[in-house]
Structures are given as C-alpha cells and as structure tokens.
Amino acid sequence: GENVEQHPSTLSVQEGDSAVIKCTYSDSASNYFPWYKQELGKGPQLIIDIRSNVGEKKDQRIAVTLNKTAKHFSLHITETQPEDSAVYFCAATENSGYALNFGKGTSLLVTP
C-alpha cells in the first residue's frame, strides 16, 4: 500500500507564530489530500482538504499546498492560538480509491 510520511512528530510554537507540517506520499494515483485535527479522546475532525488539480487552498488561518511533482503537501497555520493545540494528521487516497492512508501525526503545542 501507499506510504505517507509526516514531519515533524512534535511541534511547539508560541501563540501568534506560524506552524508548518509536511507530508510526502508515494502513490502517483493519489488525488485527494485531507488534513485532520484530533483532540484527546475525540475523533479526527476534517479541517481542510485539497484535490490533485489544485496547488493551494486557504481557509482563514489555515492553508494547504500541494506539489504533485514532488509528491508532497503541507499544512500552514498562521496566528496560532492555544486552542490549535492537538494532533494533526495528513492523509492521501490510495490505489485510485477512496480509502485514506494516514501519516503518523504531529502533536502541536501552542504556548501562550
């Protein structure tokens, strides 16, 4: 199956700073790349996604970029707030289907 690598595994930033999380994938057929936020004891929450025919997408303080040639995509959070603290997962569809292959997660801590 496809491999999705995610970095860093932990990230600590000060409130107001930006945070960037990066993922790479191996399956050329992947065409959908969502990002999820998971808080302790809860299910993953879809926060933003991007399709393979788009290079960048933005939603308020969150943006995602995709480089299909290099097979990597990134999550950018600007003006971070303490409530952004959570584990963030990237994912990519595999084998031209709908099943998602997830990265191992990034634990983001935003300190006041």
Next chain:
Amino acid sequence: NAGVMQNPRHLVRRRGQEARLRCSPMKGHSHVYWYRQLPEEGLKFMVYLQKENIIDESGMPKERFSAEFPKEGPSILRIQQVVRGDSAAYFCASSPGGTYAYEQYFGPGTRLTVT
C-alpha cells in the same frame, strides 16, 4: 444535525469474547469506512462499505473480523474471539458519495480494551 454516531464509546471484553461496534452515518451519507488507531499511531484503513455492499476490504484482517452495512440500521464491525492485540480505538467515518465522496467525517470512536 447529528454527526456520525458510534456506540458503545468504551467496550471491555475478555479474550475469546466477541465485540460488536456500531456506527450510524451522518444523515444523507451512504458510504461508511472503518479505521483502527493504535496508541501513538495514525489511523489504518480497514473496510469501506455502501448499503448492503462491501466495496473495499483490503485492510481487514483475514480472520475474526467482519463488517456489514445493512439496508436498515447501523453499520456493524464484528470481532470474534478477541485477543489483546485487538485493543485499540475503532473509528467510523461516513461520506455523502457523488461529488463529495472523498470527504470523510469521523465519529467519536469506540475504545476497545481486551483483558
């Protein structure tokens, strides 16, 4: 406007017992996915179902695990003769199909503990 519902939220089983996990998709969603999450790990795909059909079960263990999504009622993930290694959080996700088939919305999960 309820989201994806899963029950029970916590389930404790002894080795050798059966575990049944239920998932009710969001209203209007006809696609259901099951994922398993081990501690400190990402989610691993298990199975993708539409009403009365298994579309992709490439992530399901060959033995003891089965899933269904009947015409009426919730989707069920069934684990027979549980072992300690089955202890994990099991998440269900649903999507609406069509143009938005890729968008998967997750439930709160069922945390299974095998003693």
